[in-house]
Amino acid sequence: MIQRNSGRKADELRPMSAKVGVVPNADGSAMFSFGDTVAIAAVYGPRQLHPQHMQDPSTGILRVNYDLLSFSVYDRKKPGPSRRSQEISKVTQWALEPVLDLKEFPNTVIDVQIYILQADAGTRTAGINAASLALAHAGIPMKNLVCSVALGKLDQDIVADLDKSEEDFEGGEGPTDFPIAKIGTGNDFSLLQLDGKIQPERVKEIISLADVTCKQIYEVQKKALKEAFQ
Numbered sequence: 001m002i003q004r005n006s007g008r009k010a011d012e013l014r015p016m017s018a019k020v021g022v023v024p025n026a027d028g029s030a031m032f033s034f035g036d037t038v039a040i041a042a043v044y045g046p047r048q049l050h051p052q053h054m055q056d057p058s059t060g061i062l063r064v065n066y067d068l069l070s071f072s073v074y075d076r077k078k079p080g081p082s083r084r085s086q087e088i089s090k091v092t093q094w095a096l097e098p099v100l101d102l103k104e105f106p107n108t109v110i111d112v113q114i115y116i117l118q119a120d121a122g123t124r125t126a127g128i129n130a131a132s133l134a135l136a137h138a139g140i141p142m143k144n145l146v147c148s149v150a151l152g153k154l155d156q157d158i159v160a161d162l163d164k165s166e167e168d169f170e171g172g173e174g175p176t177d178f179p180i181a182k183i184g185t186g187n188d189f190s191l192l193q194l195d196g197k198i199q200p201e202r203v204k205e206i207i208s209l210a211d212v213t214c215k216q217i218y219e220v221q222k223k224a225l226k227e228a229f230q
């Protein structure tokens with residue numbers, strides 16, 4: 001078994017923290033962190049979509065914008081959109097859509113703005129957790145919360161919640177990053193991504209670890225929502 005830099009067990013998540021209602025002017029907002037990775041999400045809407053010709057009378061749309069802020073990483077990142085931010089915005093939108101009933105809000109848009117204040121890997125998953133909480137906080141009817149985490153493999157070992165030093169690990173079979181999102185504590189996934197390599201038979205281990213870890217994330221999210229509405 002590989003020794004993790006942080007001393008964590010293979011299936012151990014970094015300390016999580018969540019808070020709802022962090023952006024007063026938004027319709028809903030939340031912060032979610034895994035260790036040194038900190039995401040905030042703000043939700044605006046549903047509101048009329050402009051320009052008008054983009055409106056769809058049969059449904060509303062979910063529009064996600066993910067941004068890794070320049071000062072969030074040690075090597076300052078060039079500000080503004082990139083291929084990476086476009087990809088993450090899109091997969092975040094797809095991860096969240098299954099819990100929403102956008103047909104309830106024809107001609108409208110729900111805007112989700114995700115900002116990564118500090119990045120130590122796993123930013124897309126922290127962003128999805130924050131966005132899911134922000135949507136709930138905005139009072140948008142949801143079938144469930146979405147719980148997300150980056151699982152993976154370090155050399156031979158299946159591990160949970162890789163930090164940046166682990167994503168950059170160069171020993172043995174190297175690192176595999178496997179971000180997932182699940183619909184609440186059920187069986188359905190709304191995000192499966194793979195960066196690296198993994199044997200098909202080991203994907204079952206990832207799926208089981210997703211079950212266990214998402215339950216822990218769900219509890220943290222539920223607690224943050226309860227605190228906000230008490």
Ligand code: UDP
Pocket residue numbers: 068073074075077084119120121122123124125150164167177
């Ligand atoms: N990263 C960085 N600069 C960049 C993009 C990413 O330093 O311009 C770091 C950051 O810590 C990020 C990590 O690389 O969390 C992994 O990025 P990846 O694209 O795998 O997505 P993530 O794991 O954050 O969802």
